[in-house]
Amino acid sequence: MQPFSFYSYPYDYTTSTGYSYPYSYSDSMDEDFNLPPLARIGHAGHVKRCLSGLPDSQTDLDSSRLAVAFYCIGSLDLLGLIPDKIAQGDLDLWREWIWEQYVSGPNGAGFRPSPFMTPLPASSQNPSSSSDPSSDPGYEYANTPHIIMTYTALLTLSILQDDFSRLDKAGLVRLLRACQRADGSFGTVPPGSGSTSAPGSVTETESDLRTLYCAFVISSLLDCWDGVDVDRAVRYVKGCRTYEGGYGISTGYEAQGGTTYIALASIYLAPSSSSSPSNSYRLTPTEKSQTISWLVRMQHSEGGFCGRTNKSPDACYCFWCGASLKILDADHLVDTRALLSFVADCQFKYGGIAKAPGETPDPYHTYLSLAALSIYSPRPPSPPPSAPSQPVSSSPSTTLTTSSISASASISAPQPSHCHPPVDANKASWMLEPLDPLINARKGTARWARERLKLSTG
Amino acid sequence: MSSSPIPYAEQPEWADVVPLPQYESIDPLAPILYTNEYKDATDYLRGIVKVGEKSQRVLKLTEHVIRLNPAHYSAWQYRCETLLAIKAPLDVELKLMDEIAIKHMKTYQVWHHRRLLMTHLLRSTETDKGLQTSSRSPAQIATSELTLIARTLAEDSKNYHTWSYRQWLLAFFSDDSLWERELDFVDSMLNLDVRNNSAWHHRFFVVFQNGVREGEEDRDRILRRELIYVKQNISLAPNNASAWNYVRGILDFNKLPYSTLAPFVQPYTVSHPDTLDDLVDLENPPPSRGAQLPCPAAIEFLADVYEREGGDSVLKATELWKTLGNEHDTIRKRYWEFRVKEGLRTIQAQS
Numbered sequence: 001m002q003p004f005s006f007y008s009y010p011y012d013y014t015t016s017t018g019y020s021y022p023y024s025y026s027d028s029m030d031e032d033f034n035l036p037p038l039a040r041i042g043h044a045g046h047v048k049r050c051l052s053g054l055p056d057s058q059t060d061l062d063s064s065r066l067a068v069a070f071y072c073i074g075s076l077d078l079l080g081l082i083p084d085k086i087a088q089g090d091l092d093l094w095r096e097w098i099w100e101q102y103v104s105g106p107n108g109a110g111f112r113p114s115p116f117m118t119p120l121p122a123s124s125q126n127p128s129s130s131s132d133p134s135s136d137p138g139y140e141y142a143n144t145p146h147i148i149m150t151y152t153a154l155l156t157l158s159i160l161q162d163d164f165s166r167l168d169k170a171g172l173v174r175l176l177r178a179c180q181r182a183d184g185s186f187g188t189v190p191p192g193s194g195s196t197s198a199p200g201s202v203t204e205t206e207s208d209l210r211t212l213y214c215a216f217v218i219s220s221l222l223d224c225w226d227g228v229d230v231d232r233a234v235r236y237v238k239g240c241r242t243y244e245g246g247y248g249i250s251t252g253y254e255a256q257g258g259t260t261y262i263a264l265a266s267i268y269l270a271p272s273s274s275s276s277p278s279n280s281y282r283l284t285p286t287e288k289s290q291t292i293s294w295l296v297r298m299q300h301s302e303g304g305f306c307g308r309t310n311k312s313p314d315a316c317y318c319f320w321c322g323a324s325l326k327i328l329d330a331d332h333l334v335d336t337r338a339l340l341s342f343v344a345d346c347q348f349k350y351g352g353i354a355k356a357p358g359e360t361p362d363p364y365h366t367y368l369s370l371a372a373l374s375i376y377s378p379r380p381p382s383p384p385p386s387a388p389s390q391p392v393s394s395s396p397s398t399t400l401t402t403s404s405i406s407a408s409a410s411i412s413a414p415q416p417s418h419c420h421p422p423v424d425a426n427k428a429s430w431m432l433e434p435l436d437p438l439i440n441a442r443k444g445t446a447r448w449a450r451e452r453l454k455l456s457t458g
Numbered sequence: 459m460s461s462s463p464i465p466y467a468e469q470p471e472w473a474d475v476v477p478l479p480q481y482e483s484i485d486p487l488a489p490i491l492y493t494n495e496y497k498d499a500t501d502y503l504r505g506i507v508k509v510g511e512k513s514q515r516v517l518k519l520t521e522h523v524i525r526l527n528p529a530h531y532s533a534w535q536y537r538c539e540t541l542l543a544i545k546a547p548l549d550v551e552l553k554l555m556d557e558i559a560i561k562h563m564k565t566y567q568v569w570h571h572r573r574l575l576m577t578h579l580l581r582s583t584e585t586d587k588g589l590q591t592s593s594r595s596p597a598q599i600a601t602s603e604l605t606l607i608a609r610t611l612a613e614d615s616k617n618y619h620t621w622s623y624r625q626w627l628l629a630f631f632s633d634d635s636l637w638e639r640e641l642d643f644v645d646s647m648l649n650l651d652v653r654n655n656s657a658w659h660h661r662f663f664v665v666f667q668n669g670v671r672e673g674e675e676d677r678d679r680i681l682r683r684e685l686i687y688v689k690q691n692i693s694l695a696p697n698n699a700s701a702w703n704y705v706r707g708i709l710d711f712n713k714l715p716y717s718t719l720a721p722f723v724q725p726y727t728v729s730h731p732d733t734l735d736d737l738v739d740l741e742n743p744p745p746s747r748g749a750q751l752p753c754p755a756a757i758e759f760l761a762d763v764y765e766r767e768g769g770d771s772v773l774k775a776t777e778l779w780k781t782l783g784n785e786h787d788t789i790r791k792r793y794w795e796f797r798v799k800e801g802l803r804t805i806q807a808q809s
């Protein structure tokens with residue numbers, strides 16, 4: 001959950017929206033919406049700039065570039081720009097780069113963060129070496145799948161509507177099995193990767209709730225839990241609960257918004273089995289009301305959410321805490337108007353969303369803020385049953401390309417075709433399609449992932 | 459490391475290593491515009507890892523990479539394997555890493571590396587091979603770790619990784635002499651900032667979550683001590699969510715009814731309490747003069763007392779929730795309205 005920030009380039013993008021669609025809505029925010037527009041064009045521009053390159057001050061993202069790609073491409077997805085508003089050529093290139101990070105070996109299949117440990121092919125280096133490259137001690141280092149990166153890769157590929165024909169799904173299950181520890185948690189990479197380290201050796205990589213959550217999402221998308229000892233894992237999650245009613249990142253640690261989301265999502269993703277019905281994993285009524293109470297108290301009087309008791313609000317916790325409340329069916333307890341107003345203030349004037357007003361934006365806070373809006377933004381009324389379930393914008397637009405984004409590009413909010421009283425343009429700019437709060441993806445993307453990734457047994 | 463370093467290719471002691479440039483496709487996603495120095499160092503790291511060399515110079519190289527990118531988990535992992543393979547003195551390693559820990563305290567890997575070193579140190583002292591890696595006893599090692607943590611927290615008093623490492627360390631060494639001074643440490647942190655939730659959490663961790671240590675067998679006395687401690691802190695700064703969470707935490711953990719604290723809480727729920735006198739009542743310290751009252755957390759607590767009493771008292775709880783939603787805690791208006799609705803439903807079900 002380490003937040004990171006990006007350097008921003010001072011390109012002057014217009015933030016005017018130019019929406020004048022016959023919009024309709026029904027929400028308690030009717031009376032005076034009174035917010036500046038969500039600068040969709042600017043935010044899309046920010047993440048696209050990051051996709052095309054990061055300055056050297058961001059070198060610490062070298063070993064998590066796939067996650068950066070997810071936050072960027074995920075932002076474009078939440079803004080409703082994929083696939084129609086991105087050049088097909090770009091979508092193909094993005095997909096190819098992600099598949100280049102796909103690795104498969106004795107410990108299973110998955111994705112590595114980037115080619116940061118991958119040398120140029122031997123042929124161009126040393127023509128004499130002809131032996132099997134996988135016998136190199138360095139091969140493992142460059143070709144070890146990483147569970148968190150695998151989760152972000154699967155979601156990103158789903159956004160890009162990949163058919164997953166190249167994926168060894170059973171290999172994913174093997175990877176999860178190799179990574180689970182005796183205490184129920186998951187290591188980020190299988191033990192024994194690298195070179196000499198063996199299971200239980202002191203050079204094991206980190207293991208905590210983040211990785212466990214990713215393993216749960218992967219199992220849920222595969223609709224196969226053979227890679228996970230669910231009982232043991234859920235026991236580990238429950239051990240992270242603190243006296244405050246939130247969850248820490250590992251046993252004994254302070255309650256924090258991000259890890260509380262991950263704990264709750266994991267508990268609510270857990271499948272039922274004959275021995276333990278899944279609702280036996282769920283919170284007791286007392287636990288649930290204590291957790292809800294802790295979560296709503298994370299909303300600061302400025303409108304944003306804090307990550308821990310007595311800390312300052314930070315845009316990413318609008319998602320972590322906001323989605324936690326959604327999982328517990330308590331999203332109606334949030335002061336939505338104040339939340340939106342905080343996110344509005346976190347918008348950077350040249351695009352992107354920062355962790356707090358006046359800070360520089362980055363893809364992580366941009367994505368998570370948009371994801372929070374996908375839960376809490378004003379919503380058009382559900383279309384009548386006969387209408388298409390996914391309203392797609394049809395306004396004239398300029399296709400965005402990786403290298404440039406036209407300031408005149410019109411990026412429209414979803415636009416229902418049936419007639420209702422008009423919604424003002426500002427308000428329309430805040431409307432986003434709904435999100436699946438358990439796996440943290442647009443519902444349409446989640447559906448794609450579940451349909452294509454389901455592991456058919458037998 | 460301040461002056462521009464000499465490229466590895468120009469250093470004779472690296473002449474035998476074949477540097478391996480990083481592979482990258484023609485159209486990469488989120489490529490990083492590396493500095494030449496980072497490119498050079500990682501080219502040599504890939505070269506070393508390919509042939510599996512574990513040697514003294516690998517420690518220099520991985521340190522270089524880590525300083526340029528402290529999140530480079532492969533460099534950390536290879537460094538750790540090298541340390542163990544060449545049986546490097548781990549005291550030297552810890553000392554070197556002290557500076558890096560403080561500089562990069564927000565990087566997870568920095569603390570993970572220390573955990574691995576501690577695990578190895580303790581294992582090797584247990585098997586009597588410890589002299590190779592450290593001349594100090596486990597308790598001495600742990601004590602100096604606690605000192606480093608305190609230094610780090612002096613720079614950033616709420617750093618999550620650092621607090622977590624402290625909790626891990628205490629549980630890992632599980633030595634009574636280490637735990638003894640923890641409450642003093644918490645005290646010193648809370649004296650600097652009484653709203654530091656990490657310090658409150660740590661107090662709970664120390665007092666309640668790690669078994670009963672020598673001298674703390676009388677649990678009633680411990681419970682009284684903690685209640686007095688937190689009440690005093692609330693008295694000095696009533697609007698402190700961390701302290702109120704701590705109160706609830708210890709009552710829940712010890713299965714004590716909230717009503718036991720009603721006499722203490724009541725003066726905090728009104729604008730002008732009439733108990734503001736100079737009598738020192740340890741059990742029920744009054745709000746300090748100038749405190750901002752009423753205190754929403756106190757009103758919430760008192761409402762919980764009424765709700766748990768059941769019967770007619772639930773109605774009193776709903777009245778308090780209404781004042782929170784309408785007046786004292788309006789950002790949570792929807793939440794308090796929800797509590798009122800639930801409360802009224804309970805009343806209906808009873809009648």
Ligand SMILES: [Zn+2]
Nearest residue numbers: 003314316355
């Ligand atoms: Zn953040």
